[in-house]
Amino acid sequence: MSELLKNTIRFVLFILVQVFILFKMPPLHRFITPYLYFLFILWLPFSLSRAALTLIGFFYGLCLDYFTMTPGLHAAACTLIAYVRPFVIGLLISQEGADKNYMSPSIVSMGWAPYATYVVVLTLLHHCYLVLLEWLSFGSLMYFLGKVIASTAVSLLLILLTELLFFRKQKFRTNTI
């Protein structure tokens, strides 16, 4: 399956899962909103340019906004993590040339610890920005801190489950540089 097709399917699936499963769940607590959809951005290939990543992030977020009737909220957060992503990868990548030899960020291509750090940093960033924007219109500091921490914890759990259930095989590609 080509990488473009694979990512298009992921795009649709992640939005549908977020809108029709995770948002439909009976709420556990006011602080907990289970977010998983932004994993799509974390899984995008290394080879995309920075501008393309930012643009994809923007439109991806906007698509979700069309379902939740919050124009711009998720788009702003997705644009931010899509823009920051290359910097984080640049800092964390340990194997020499891993971003050339592998297709996209994963446990295989980056290693356990760097990949976990990458996910945690971007999840935290996404939630901080998203809740901050919500908080500007209403809420208190307790709400902000509580929601960021609780939602991040739930998101990380969901990401871990997704990574274990849908293990992505990564081919090692030589002679592609």
Add this chain to the structure above:
Amino acid sequence: MRNVFLFIRRHFNFLFFLVLQIVALSFLFRYNRFHEAAFLNVSTAVTGRINEHYNDIEYYFQLKKTNDALVRENLRLRQQLKENYEGPDSAQRIISDTIKVDSGRSILKYKILEAKVINNTTSLQNNYLTIHRGFAQGVRPNMGVVGPQGIVGSVVNVSENFAIVMSMLHRNFGLVARLKKGGETGTIDWDGVSPLYVNFRGITKSAKIAVGDTIITTQTSSLFPANLMIGTVHDIVPDNTSNFYVLKIKPATNFFNIEYAYVIDNLQYNEQKRLEDSTRKKIQ
């Protein structure tokens, strides 16, 4: 000038990022103030179809609960039939029935339109419902929406075949309501804490309230007919800084499995509004 272009080329990625951020944020904050109609219109056209397909499936799993709710509603309405009320024939005076149900199109105030709920959220801070009945079927913005058990919300936007309803679980929702027992009026709003409860503010501490009291709509709200069920008092929170209670209300509507709703069209609203507006102009 050359330096400007050089600057843009060097920092293209960052500037591009900034532009997209500004676009997203302007969407967000302008929307909060004016309820951008354009966005919702496009969004219902795109997402309406998907929601409809999803609802076809989900609806099947809710059939039992939906049926129960409708039967209970029928029961309540049947109980109100005039045939159920019959006293011994001892009346001394002639009672003329003033409700001209059949011939009285001119005095009909509220027309009720049924609608299927095809999308609904409860876990966000601003929740909306999508109903499958739009402009072509007579829905207009600012109409009230009730469910089989009680108040649901009000219509904020319509497209050709769909309409968006601001749920009671929305930060901007506000509705005048009153206590059934004492008649004190206050306002309903939602603080985003729990989708199970809404707040009822503005009841003075002199009012007699008990847990379980019923809150109903008033005739001063132009959206809903009077005496529709909103919810029951779940908890009484005395606000020490003011003379008013904040009551936690358990809404009668179960927002988690609502499948059908009724849109309420106030046929006399335009006339009332015209009069009120013209008065305001005259006084100024």
